Amino acid sequence: xxxxxxxxxxxxxxxxxxxxxxxxxxxxxxxxxxxxxxxxxxxxxxxxxxxxxxxxxxxxxxxxxxxxxxxxxxxxxxxxxxxxxxxxxxxxxxxxxxxxxxxxx
Amino acid sequence: xxxxxxxxxxxxxxxxxxxxxxxxxxxxxxxxxxxxxxxxxxxxxxxxxxxxxxxxxxxxxxxxxxxxxxxxxxxxxxxxxxxxxxxxxxxxxxxxxxxxxxxxx
Amino acid sequence: xxxxxxxxxxxxxxxxxxxxxxxxxxxxxxxxxxxxxxxxxxxxxxxxxxxxxxxxxxxxxxxxxxxxxxxxxxxxxxxxxxxxxxxxxxxxxxxxxxxxxxxxx
Amino acid sequence: xxxxxxxxxxxxxxxxxxxxxxxxxxxxxxxxxxxxxxxxxxxxxxxxxxxxxxxxxxxxxxxxxxxxxxxxxxxxxxxxxxxxxxxxxxxxxxxxxxxxxxxxx
Amino acid sequence: xxxxxxxxxxxxxxxxxxxxxxxxxxxxxxxxxxxxxxxxxxxxxxxxxxxxxxxxxxxxxxxxxxxxxxxxxxxxxxxxxxxxxxxxxxxxxxxxxxxxxxxxx
Numbered sequence: 364x365x366x367x368x369x370x371x372x373x374x375x376x377x378x379x380x381x382x383x384x385x386x387x388x389x390x391x392x393x394x395x396x397x398x399x400x401x402x403x404x405x406x407x408x409x410x411x412x413x414x415x416x417x418x419x420x421x422x423x424x425x426x427x428x429x430x431x432x433x434x435x436x437x438x439x440x441x442x443x444x445x446x447x448x449x450x451x452x453x454x455x456x457x458x459x460x461x462x463x464x465x466x467x468x
Numbered sequence: 469x470x471x472x473x474x475x476x477x478x479x480x481x482x483x484x485x486x487x488x489x490x491x492x493x494x495x496x497x498x499x500x501x502x503x504x505x506x507x508x509x510x511x512x513x514x515x516x517x518x519x520x521x522x523x524x525x526x527x528x529x530x531x532x533x534x535x536x537x538x539x540x541x542x543x544x545x546x547x548x549x550x551x552x553x554x555x556x557x558x559x560x561x562x563x564x565x566x567x568x569x570x571x572x573x
Numbered sequence: 574x575x576x577x578x579x580x581x582x583x584x585x586x587x588x589x590x591x592x593x594x595x596x597x598x599x600x601x602x603x604x605x606x607x608x609x610x611x612x613x614x615x616x617x618x619x620x621x622x623x624x625x626x627x628x629x630x631x632x633x634x635x636x637x638x639x640x641x642x643x644x645x646x647x648x649x650x651x652x653x654x655x656x657x658x659x660x661x662x663x664x665x666x667x668x669x670x671x672x673x674x675x676x677x678x
Numbered sequence: 679x680x681x682x683x684x685x686x687x688x689x690x691x692x693x694x695x696x697x698x699x700x701x702x703x704x705x706x707x708x709x710x711x712x713x714x715x716x717x718x719x720x721x722x723x724x725x726x727x728x729x730x731x732x733x734x735x736x737x738x739x740x741x742x743x744x745x746x747x748x749x750x751x752x753x754x755x756x757x758x759x760x761x762x763x764x765x766x767x768x769x770x771x772x773x774x775x776x777x778x779x780x781x782x783x
Numbered sequence: 784x785x786x787x788x789x790x791x792x793x794x795x796x797x798x799x800x801x802x803x804x805x806x807x808x809x810x811x812x813x814x815x816x817x818x819x820x821x822x823x824x825x826x827x828x829x830x831x832x833x834x835x836x837x838x839x840x841x842x843x844x845x846x847x848x849x850x851x852x853x854x855x856x857x858x859x860x861x862x863x864x865x866x867x868x869x870x871x872x873x874x875x876x877x878x879x880x881x882x883x884x885x886x887x888x
Contacts, residue, residue, distance in 0.1 A: 580815060580875045581815075581873065581874040581875030581880075582873075583844065583870055583873050583874075584870070585844055585869060585870050587835055587869040588835070588844070588867060589834070589835070589854050589868070591853070591854075597844070599875050616814060617814065618785065618786065618812075618814040618815055619785060620784040621784070629877075638848050639849045639850065641850070642850060642853070649853060650853060651846045651850050651853040651854050651865060651867045652784070652846065652850055653784060653846045653847050
């Protein structure tokens with residue numbers, strides 16, 4: 364899996380049938396900046412199915428490949444990228460490098 | 469999945485049997501340019517099966533890997549890349565970064 | 574899938590049993606050069622199973638991953654890369670960027 | 679598989695059901711530095727499920743893709759990255775390039 | 784598949800059960816140097832299961848992903864990288880770019 368930031372969403376009217384009703388997010392994979400103790404973007408751009416209600420700027424946990432069909436929402440769908448969790452906190456290199464705003468310490 | 473621009477197509481006469489009649493598009497994955505609020509090309513080059521009738525310069529949603537066999541057109545085919553939607557609009561970083569021409573606002 | 578140029582072949586005497594008799598090609602993925610209207614190499618190097626009789630310098634269509642087991646030649650084999658077509662013509666950016674020599678226009 | 683160093687962990691409260699109770703590690707793939715005879719980081723960042731109790735700075739063996747569902751802990755889960763071993767020693771280029779601290783020679 | 788050079792091996796005591804007894808090689812993918820007519824390293828680093836007895840500096844053929852479970856040794860294992868052949872000769876760009884030492888011409 365990888366950690367990504369939600370940047371936006373995609374709308375497609377014409378699509379294969381099984382994709383009807385899927386929410387499609389634009390996500391950017393992130394890395395840990397060891398010196399600055401924070402997450403930073405890779406500028407890569409993926410589209411992931413979301414069934415958890417992630418919002419813009421949320422950090423999410425994303426699964427790729429055949430494993431992305433292992434949720435009740437994506438089973439047997441032509442989907443290769445899915446949000447499986449919304450990130451609350453990330454600890455790395457002996458520091459807290461991310462905490463979701465609105466979450467108590 | 470990833471967003472790509474249709475650049476052209478490929479013709480193969482000699483091929484494995486199950487590929488007969490497949491429309492094969494040349495697609496280039498795109499990224500979001502945050503400052504210029506638009507999509508830009510990565511110069512990478514994939515070949516994707518299309519059953520939706522996407523045309524040159526259309527932006528499409530592309531699935532890779534085993535999940536690309538999860539459409540009625542590609543089931544059991546030696547296909548690892550398929551168009552699953554034609555993109556109408558993309559919102560990213562609080563802006564509309566793409567709208568298909570001919571689509572009302 | 575991706576488009577690749579056949580550069581040569583590999584011979585292995587000692588191998589897992591199911592690979593006996595497989596023809597193994599060295600292939601280099603290609604990209605479209607938009608300005609020069611031709612294909613160019615990426616210098617990457619893959620080994621693909623071929624059952625179509627592709628020759629050196631032919632351009633071929635290559636499938637990766639589990640989908641490469643979806644041909645009669647590769648079924649249940651430990652193969653992750655297979656030639657599924659020999660390319661005749663490639664159109665991109667409103668131009669013909671490749672035509673197999675010996676093919677009439 | 680690849681060798682990675684454990685850098686930390688991720689906490690997600692809101693997640694798909696089947697991920698409940700999974701321990702999620704931040705891992706950084708490593709390479710062998712031939713001249714300095716040691717492992718060094720690639721700065722890439724993955725999230726892997728761990729059921730072996732790996733600790734921060736441990737070197738672990740990581741499997742990706744559908745194969746990461748081939749453990750009793752991850753079967754049928756939307757997981758594409760899993761720790762399958764904790765590394766004791768690495769030999770490369772005729773030298774020992776890593777030994778887990780606390781392990782006798 | 785890709786061609787790789789065997790650089791060493793990894794030892795893991797603590798591991799998932801199904802990995803017991805597996806020989807784990809450190810391998811570096813190679814590319815063809817067209818001008819110098821030889822193979823050269825990419826400095827990338829993978830860990831592959833070997834059941835063929837490959838030795839240090841041997842060139843091997845490596846399969847990735849779900850296809851790496853298609854050998855009798857790796858079936859149903861959490862393995863995503865396996866050696867399927869030991870390379871004798873490589874021909875590329877009209878030249879022999881590699882021959883295993885000890886093999887007659």
